[in-house]
Amino acid sequence: MTIEYELPDIGEGVVEGEVYRWLVSSGDAVLEAQPVVEVMTDFVTVEIPSPATGTMGEQRAAAGDLVPVGQVLFTIEEQPAT
Amino acid sequence: MLTVIEADGTAPGYDPGLSKAELVHVYRTMLLTRAFDDTCIKLQRSGQIGFSIPNRGIEATSVGSASAFRKDDWFFPSYRDFGIPLYHGVEPVDMMHNMYGNALDTSKGRQMPVHFSFTEPIRLVSISSPIGTHIIQAVGAAYAFQQRGEDRICMASFGDGGTSSLGFHSALNFAGVWKSPVVFLCQNNGYAISCPSSKQTASESYAIKGEAYGVPGVKVDGNDVFAVRQAMTEAAERARSGGGPTLVECVTFRMGGHSTADDPSKYVPAEEMEAWAKRDPIEILERALLKSKVLTKKKMEALKEEVASEVQAASKVAASTPAPALEQVFTDVYEEIPTHIRRQGAQAFDLAKRKGDASAGDGEFPL
Amino acid sequence: MANITLIKAVNEGLRTAMQSDPTVLCFGEDVGPKGGVFLATENLTSEFGEERCFDTPLSEDGIVGSAIGMAMNGLRPVAEIQFQDFIFPAFDQIVSEAAKMRYRSGGQYTVPMVIRTPYGGGIRGGLYHSQSGEAYFCHTPGLKVVIPSTPYDAKGLLIASIQDPDPVLFLEPKALYRAVKGEVPGGEYTVPLSTTRTVREGQDVTVFCYGAMVPVAEKAAAQAAEKGIDVHIVDLRTLLPLDEDGVLEAAKRTGRVVVVHEAPRFCGYGSEISALIAENAIEYMEAPVKRVTGFDTPFPNTLEHHYMPDDRRVLDAIEEVHQF
Numbered sequence: 001m002t003i004e005y006e007l008p009d010i011g012e013g014v015v016e017g018e019v020y021r022w023l024v025s026s027g028d029a030v031l032e033a034q035p036v037v038e039v040m041t042d043f044v045t046v047e048i049p050s051p052a053t054g055t056m057g058e059q060r061a062a063a064g065d066l067v068p069v070g071q072v073l074f075t076i077e078e079q080p081a082t
Numbered sequence: 083m084l085t086v087i088e089a090d091g092t093a094p095g096y097d098p099g100l101s102k103a104e105l106v107h108v109y110r111t112m113l114l115t116r117a118f119d120d121t122c123i124k125l126q127r128s129g130q131i132g133f134s135i136p137n138r139g140i141e142a143t144s145v146g147s148a149s150a151f152r153k154d155d156w157f158f159p160s161y162r163d164f165g166i167p168l169y170h171g172v173e174p175v176d177m178m179h180n181m182y183g184n185a186l187d188t189s190k191g192r193q194m195p196v197h198f199s200f201t202e203p204i205r206l207v208s209i210s211s212p213i214g215t216h217i218i219q220a221v222g223a224a225y226a227f228q229q230r231g232e233d234r235i236c237m238a239s240f241g242d243g244g245t246s247s248l249g250f251h252s253a254l255n256f257a258g259v260w261k262s263p264v265v266f267l268c269q270n271n272g273y274a275i276s277c278p279s280s281k282q283t284a285s286e287s288y289a290i291k292g293e294a295y296g297v298p299g300v301k302v303d304g305n306d307v308f309a310v311r312q313a314m315t316e317a318a319e320r321a322r323s324g325g326g327p328t329l330v331e332c333v334t335f336r337m338g339g340h341s342t343a344d345d346p347s348k349y350v351p352a353e354e355m356e357a358w359a360k361r362d363p364i365e366i367l368e369r370a371l372l373k374s375k376v377l378t379k380k381k382m383e384a385l386k387e388e389v390a391s392e393v394q395a396a397s398k399v400a401a402s403t404p405a406p407a408l409e410q411v412f413t414d415v416y417e418e419i420p421t422h423i424r425r426q427g428a429q430a431f432d433l434a435k436r437k438g439d440a441s442a443g444d445g446e447f448p449l
Numbered sequence: 450m451a452n453i454t455l456i457k458a459v460n461e462g463l464r465t466a467m468q469s470d471p472t473v474l475c476f477g478e479d480v481g482p483k484g485g486v487f488l489a490t491e492n493l494t495s496e497f498g499e500e501r502c503f504d505t506p507l508s509e510d511g512i513v514g515s516a517i518g519m520a521m522n523g524l525r526p527v528a529e530i531q532f533q534d535f536i537f538p539a540f541d542q543i544v545s546e547a548a549k550m551r552y553r554s555g556g557q558y559t560v561p562m563v564i565r566t567p568y569g570g571g572i573r574g575g576l577y578h579s580q581s582g583e584a585y586f587c588h589t590p591g592l593k594v595v596i597p598s599t600p601y602d603a604k605g606l607l608i609a610s611i612q613d614p615d616p617v618l619f620l621e622p623k624a625l626y627r628a629v630k631g632e633v634p635g636g637e638y639t640v641p642l643s644t645t646r647t648v649r650e651g652q653d654v655t656v657f658c659y660g661a662m663v664p665v666a667e668k669a670a671a672q673a674a675e676k677g678i679d680v681h682i683v684d685l686r687t688l689l690p691l692d693e694d695g696v697l698e699a700a701k702r703t704g705r706v707v708v709v710h711e712a713p714r715f716c717g718y719g720s721e722i723s724a725l726i727a728e729n730a731i732e733y734m735e736a737p738v739k740r741v742t743g744f745d746t747p748f749p750n751t752l753e754h755h756y757m758p759d760d761r762r763v764l765d766a767i768e769e770v771h772q773f
Contacts, residue, residue, distance in 0.1 A: 006129070008129020008130075013487070013572040013623055013626050015627045042627070043343045043488075044344065045345065046127050047127065048128065049127055132573040183750050187751075191751030191752060192576060192747065192749045193750055194573070194576075194750055210577065211535075211578065212534065212535050213535075214507075243506070246506035246507040246508045246511070247508060247538070248508070248538045274507050275478065276479045276481075276482065276483035277505075281504050281505075282506050283506065343486070348483060349483055406751055408755060410752065411744060411749050411752050411755060415746045415747070423744070426744045427744075430755055433762060433765065437761060
């Protein structure tokens with residue numbers, strides 16, 4: 001199942017975040033809660049955790065891109081727990 | 083500054099006054115506090131909850147303090163005291179319901195996360211955001227105990243910044259005059275958001291501030307859970323026996339920021355952060371427990387996994403609980419719902435129905 | 450000219466005022482090196498030094514009380530209260546002291562100061578990071594109450610407030626801090642206090658609003674236009690002293706009025722607008738004044754979206770007065 005991860009509101013009235021760097025690449029295996037990307041806001045630089053165990057799918061923004069809150073930042077191809 | 087546990091884990095001459103099971107409960111609660119904190123931060127970063135307050139590094143201050151009180155005492159905590167409710171049996175899932183602000187939140191989804199309120203298993207008085215307002219309230223609640231001749235006491239917890247508030251001044255002053263059965267816990271973590279203690283006060287310590295009000299003060303290593311427990315136990319006994327209030331300053335450090343919207347690397351020098359990382363309160367207690375053979379490393383690891391699972395499960399239950407019902411916006415303003423509020427409730431339900439919102443039910447105000 | 454957010458415009462306003470007047474200083478909790486929890490005072494300490502932009506102890510009464518003393522003695526303090534919800538320990542200083550000093554001293558002592566504070570909901574801040582308390586302060590003769598809704602107005606009104614000889618409470622709509630961008634000139638300029646701003650010209654219904662409700666009203670007006678209702682929107686900007694003539698003129702223009710504010714309804718600012726119109730323009734009115742407001746309850750967290758007036762509620766009110 002493909003999970004689309006939208007950039008949440010991660011600070012006080014934040015409307016967008018800047019992708020600082022990707023910690024994994026497309027196709028990499030990821031575990032639920034594993035940090036996959038660092039995003040900078042005016043207040044904090046946060047490590048976004050993967051919402052599920054599976055494989056990193058599409059990365060919809062590059063380092064340096066501004067992503068509005070609510071926009072899909074990446075997808076995860078979910079794998080059932082073994 | 084009072085310390086108990088030495089670098090090698092020995093605690094010479096110290097008797098925590100706890101059975102082995104109780105000691106394990108202290109340790110497990112510190113682990114649970116950390117797991118709860120770690121999980122809340124991850125939940126906030128992934129957008130599942132809106133906000134959290136880091137508690138990493140505060141475990142000994144919160145849990146050590148909690149262990150000095152009875153379940154029938156009243157607690158007026160700050161928002162950085164997860165260890166207090168967890169020690170006395172508040173379930174992680176009930177705290178998670180508050181973090182999610184859902185239908186099972188005791189505060190009915192009205193407060194921001196971490197602003198807990200419980201009446202059982204302990205009286206944990208609804209946490210406010212304005213600083214210091216609760217400290218003087220604790221003195222008032224203690225007055226009721228005094229008047230009824232009960233040997234129950236109150237504890238109020240606040241940070242270094244909180245000692246600059248009006249509530250602190252009023253509380254210490256009233257408590258001194260009334261000889262209140264209160265223990266004041268100052269969690270001195272060195273920073274009020276970004277404001278360092280050097281800008282907060284010219285006083286040589288926070289503990290000594292009590293002197294101006296006729297309230298004895300004691301300064302304690304807040305990362306040494308036995309030291310915290312010892313000071314808080316003495317203070318609790320003083321209060322309970324009619325000896326009046328005490329101000330206990332626990333010197334500690336918050337390893338995370340002020341909140342999930344704060345980046346401490348912007349104002350805390352890296353060396354300071356690194357120095358405190360070497361004084362992890364959980365590791366300090368572990369050295370003591372290993373030295374006195376209360377627990378093995380293997381058992382400690384097992385407990386860590388156990389609390390992690392417990393918190394995970396709690397967050398999943400809270401995540402799948404729905405939002406509070408719409409009528410909860412309009413209840414508890416007063417005991418009875420006055421006409422003008424009832425009218426607004428009706429308007430809200432009518433509008434929600436016309437918007438196709440499922441929470442509107444049949445569009446009628448249900449109460 | 451630069452296209453910047455409202456919070457950046459505040460920052461620019463402070464910087465500009467501090468550059469042109471060495472008696473202007475900024476202080477409050479976390480406004481120094483951290484630059485404020487919303488970054489309103491970002492870089493001011495590094496640019497102007499700790500004597501002119503600095504952190505205070507955690508004490509709202511101390512912040513405002515000391516500001517009053519500074520203002521009386523030749524400085525122009527711009528005090529920050531971190532969230533309007535935290536202003537109440539300073540209420541005594543604001544209402545009893547700052548607002549009444551000129552009057553009680555026969556003009557011997559005056560208080561040219563600004564208190565800046567983020568107010569209003571929309572960031573999931575619950576009871577204590579969302580309040581709109583403007584009514585408490587509008588009930589205080591001697592005080593001025595100003596609320597910008599655009600970056601241009603934020604800078605211009607802030608500089609005007611700093612230059613004003615009387616105490617000004619400058620309420621900044623935090624929901625708009627980063628959500629609204631606009632063209633803001635460099636250098637010094639002012640927007641006069643006690644003037645309204647016409648946001649949208651219309652002929653059928655007049656909507657009075659301020660702060661974060663201005664974009665809400667604009668959204669509702671766009672939807673109303675699709676239904677053939679032409680809405681005239683007025684941003685009040687200065688709540689006290691109010692541009693009463695401007696309000697009455699806009700009310701008489703259409704004879705159908707809606708007032709929008711997040712703050713609770715009972716004794717909210719909308720009551721004053723309603724009474725003003727009833728007393729002075731009743732013969733022009735085709736419908737009763739309709740208020741769209743927060744409920745008469747504390748501000749809830751999870752159900753915030755039900756509490757705050759949205760475009761749907763404002764549109765409902767527009768249609769109701771239009772069809773009366």
